[in-house]
Amino acid sequence: xxxxxxxxxxxxxxxxxxxxxxxxxxxxxxxxxxxxxxxxxxxxxxxxxxxxxxxxxxxxxxxxxxxxxxxxxxxxxxxxxxxxxxxxxxxxxxxxxxxxxxxxxxxxxxxxxxxxxxxxxxxxxxxxxxxxxxxxxxxxxxxxxxxxxxxxxxxxxxxxxxxxxxxxxxxxxxxxxxxxxxxxxxxxxxxxxxxxxxxxx
Amino acid sequence: xxxxxxxxxxxxxxxxxxxxxxxxxxxxxxxxxxxxxxxxxxxxxxxxxxxxxxxxxxxxxxxxxxxxxxxxxxxxxxxxxxxxxxxxxxxxxxxxxxxxxxxxxxxxxxxxxxxxxxxxxxxxxxxx
Numbered sequence: 412x413x414x415x416x417x418x419x420x421x422x423x424x425x426x427x428x429x430x431x432x433x434x435x436x437x438x439x440x441x442x443x444x445x446x447x448x449x450x451x452x453x454x455x456x457x458x459x460x461x462x463x464x465x466x467x468x469x470x471x472x473x474x475x476x477x478x479x480x481x482x483x484x485x486x487x488x489x490x491x492x493x494x495x496x497x498x499x500x501x502x503x504x505x506x507x508x509x510x511x512x513x514x515x516x517x518x519x520x521x522x523x524x525x526x527x528x529x530x531x532x533x534x535x536x537x538x539x540x541x542x543x544x545x546x547x548x549x550x551x552x553x554x555x556x557x558x559x560x561x562x563x564x565x566x567x568x569x570x571x572x573x574x575x576x577x578x579x580x581x582x583x584x585x586x587x588x589x590x591x592x593x594x595x596x597x598x599x600x601x602x603x604x605x606x607x608x609x610x611x612x
Numbered sequence: 613x614x615x616x617x618x619x620x621x622x623x624x625x626x627x628x629x630x631x632x633x634x635x636x637x638x639x640x641x642x643x644x645x646x647x648x649x650x651x652x653x654x655x656x657x658x659x660x661x662x663x664x665x666x667x668x669x670x671x672x673x674x675x676x677x678x679x680x681x682x683x684x685x686x687x688x689x690x691x692x693x694x695x696x697x698x699x700x701x702x703x704x705x706x707x708x709x710x711x712x713x714x715x716x717x718x719x720x721x722x723x724x725x726x727x728x729x730x731x732x733x734x735x736x737x738x739x740x
Contacts, residue, residue, distance in 0.1 A: 542638035
């Protein structure tokens with residue numbers, strides 16, 4: 412288990428199963444499970460068996476195991492994309508506090524309109540136009556590097572759009588590619604990647 | 613997002629660099645459905661102040677009003693009007709350069725802009 416930005420997938424959707432008393436995923440209906448029958452702190456999903464290491468109670472913004480009382484815990488309190496989630500003794504800190512948002516009460520993921528936080532219109536194709544004298548535009552070449560080129564009408568490699576789900580800038584030509592700083596942000600190179608993870612880079 | 617080396621050249625690499633606020637880090641997001649149509653032949657390019665592919669002379673305002681011309685079909689000089697194509701120019705929209713009707717090469721500052729000398733050269737749309 413990890414934490415991620417909302418992405419609309421079934422891997423982020425859960426339900427309480429009355430018969431097994433476990434929390435299940437909508438992905439494949441397996442249950443929350445402390446790995447190795449509760450002998451570790453690692454959280455996963457596993458075939459439902461209703462062992463104590465699969466039973467959690469939600470109260471006071473905490474998910475606590477019914478037997479060892481350990482709570483669902485963002486490892487190291489790191490609020491980053493893909494950070495692992497474990498169980499840990501109760502601390503009452505923010506990394507153990509969770510809200511349940513029922514799907515029928517959740518806001519719908521926007522498919523158009525302005526994302527005020529990021530400043531882009533969602534899913535609306537745009538050019539990235541340089542303010543240098545020639546007013547060239549950014550172009551994604553071969554689904555990889557970003558270079559400066561003269562505007563060519565309707566050339567999709569020069570068009571981008573903001574994806575409101577992953578909150579990344581995508582190529583209109585290669586829609587499965589997002590803009591990223593290479594080497595997990597450790598490089599000066601900008602490129603398009605198909606490994607979209609919504610991390611800060 | 614930064615144009616590498618601040619060079620406004622075709623195919624110049626775009627990278628990430630610390631913010632310094634100069635023009636090579638300034639960008640505008642222009643939505644595709646609002647991107648202005650480029651002027652076609654005979655229309656005025658308002659950014660560049662010339663009509664697209666409409667032939668013109670360049671006339672000096674010195675006393676004799678000589679015309680811009682070419683010597684050795686390469687270097688720019690002023691000459692008395694002579695009716696040759698080396699004195700006829702036009703603005704080329706695709707490259708955003710001024711070209712000669714003689715061989716359709718473009719105005720060019722020699723040595724990629726490192727000198728003050730003007731010539732005509734193969735079109736590359738470098739800032740020079």
